Amino acid sequence: MKKTYYNSIDMDTFKQELKAEIIRVLNLDGMQPDDINDAEPLFGEGLGLDSIDALELIVLLEKNYGIKLEKPEDGKAVFQSVNVLADYITRNRKK
Amino acid sequence: MKGTTVCITGAGIVSAIGFGKEETLQALRQGRSGIAPIRYLETTHADEFPSGEVKADTPSLRRRLGMQDGNRTTLLGILAIQEALQQAGITDTRTVSLLSGTTVGGMEETEQHYAEALKHPGTTISIRTHHCGATTDAMAAFFGGFRHTATLSTACSSAANAILRAAEMIQSGRTDICIAGGSECLSKFHLNGFNSLMILDRRPCRPFDAGRAGLNLGEGAGFLVLESEVSARRRKAAVLGWLNGYGNACDAFHQTASSPEGEGAFLAMRQALEMAGLTPADIDYINAHGTGTPNNDASESRAVLRLFGGNYPPISSTKAFTGHTTSASGGIEAVICLLALQEQFLPQNLHFSEPMEGGLLPVQDQQPKRPVRHVLCNAFAFGGNDTSLLLSNQPV
């Protein structure tokens, strides 16, 4: 019980960091981490991201976490939302 | 085409499938691709991304031309220009304009010195031959100078736009003879860049195929001698073909991606037809941009279907032979179109096995079912810069 509690705090901190990093690498001007809803889709309407942003996120995964996606299509599942992305990174990170 | 008729009196080509028109034609007729593991560019990706390199290292290209120096883009350009001028019977270039398209320019040579230059902070990194204009100047100098030179840099439609601009110059009476096209060599800079866009196929590319997974880069040069008909007659030069129309339109959709409806491609092809006063039914062959990326081939298919309907003319991408020669592609493929018109054959679309949904069935049989008189040659670029050239074996 205690362990889960700590994990969820860690997870929230991680998500905030991740969102700050997304805002930085994608040059999302004027946005704050709290402006991004953890459950909402990253692509499509919300943040106005496009195919180049997806590629830049793929670079972010490799650079920061040592996770290598081979095809741009692989990003689709991973970039569904901040929740999905954070979970994916936690389970697959190499650094 | 209103006003001055623009004809073609010379053509030169070098690419992964050969030096000159004869070798190119043989490879096309025999279905022999030039795509192979990278052998001449120094890169860690040599065995990862098959590419269409010109089959000679840079020192041997220099020896071929009796030159001490010169970067690869320049050398490839000179080879193609030399062949084109020779065919056109032009020995004195001082009355001729040279329009050359390139984006890589001297990048490949810069890469060889850049790391060393960075080790000495405070010194200016001055690489004389780096910029795109320098390669055009170096080509011009080899032939003793031209009346006018210009460098176009619109990414993968550069050479096609050089040809388009040359035709405009001839039609406006500014010049009688123009040699126009483009030259580009492989560089680490753009190989890595295309890789970062995840559009390089690890296998030989398969344009228009359902299983296509990206492009193979290539290199080379292609140039046409364009001339007013009056000038060609005066010089008693043999006319090889006509440039009867052209169009350039902006897709205005995305920095790199083509629009789903292929708006820019559609408008460019339609303009070329309108200028020539031809209808879609008059077109006997289309040399597609057909890079093999999922996005381009879907968008271009859509543009062709919108303009031509289900009864579209034979179409193929020759990039499975040469690789995508980026800025040079419009020049190289215009020369291939000229060969198709002269030799009355249809260049194949290699490695096609399964049609994509809503896509086109490209040429499988070299033997045309009707005479090849009018062909479209497409070149599209990042920035949404789309160009289509209309070449014919007769004036309109």
Added chain:
Amino acid sequence: MRLLQYIRVNSEGIWLNGRFSALPTGDWAEALYRQDGIQYPKFFKMDHLCRIGWMASELLLAGENDRFEPRTDRAVILFNRSGSLCNDTQYQTTIQDPDNYFPSPALFVYTLPNIVTGEIAIRNGYRGETSCYLLPDFDAGILVETSRQALQDPGTRSLLTGWVECAPGQSDDLLLCLVDAETEENWNEKNLLQLYRYGHL
């Protein structure tokens, strides 16, 4: 041909149709973007060349009627000397170090100088001709001649043309003009040179 609008930007300031204003300090294009309250998030993803060309075109076109209606009759033909060198240098830093080698797709996209013509076309819905030339220096004669040839195309009625130059360690240098095919011969080498030198006619 007729010169309709022009904007000149250099280290001394901005002249919009002859009206002078001082250059905001720092990144002038970003400062003006914020000052004008423009909403176009893509601006922040552009490289420096695109930002300055795009922002200058915003100022130039601001008053135009039906501005964002898609059209095929307007061309965008730009010239410069240094291509996309500002951004090339930045992209190079992402591939320079073998131990920290992460080529940036977002930077690579802008290593093409013609993307600025595309950015302006995307913003305004222009589907006409776009082109980009590299010249050793600003050359009024070539600009006028090239625009004249572009207007020979019966489908092209007006064009946005000019000089958009930036390079590392050098101040931005722009002259952007809107011209059309009407016969009023104020679009000539002499006037263009005057605009480039003094910012007004």
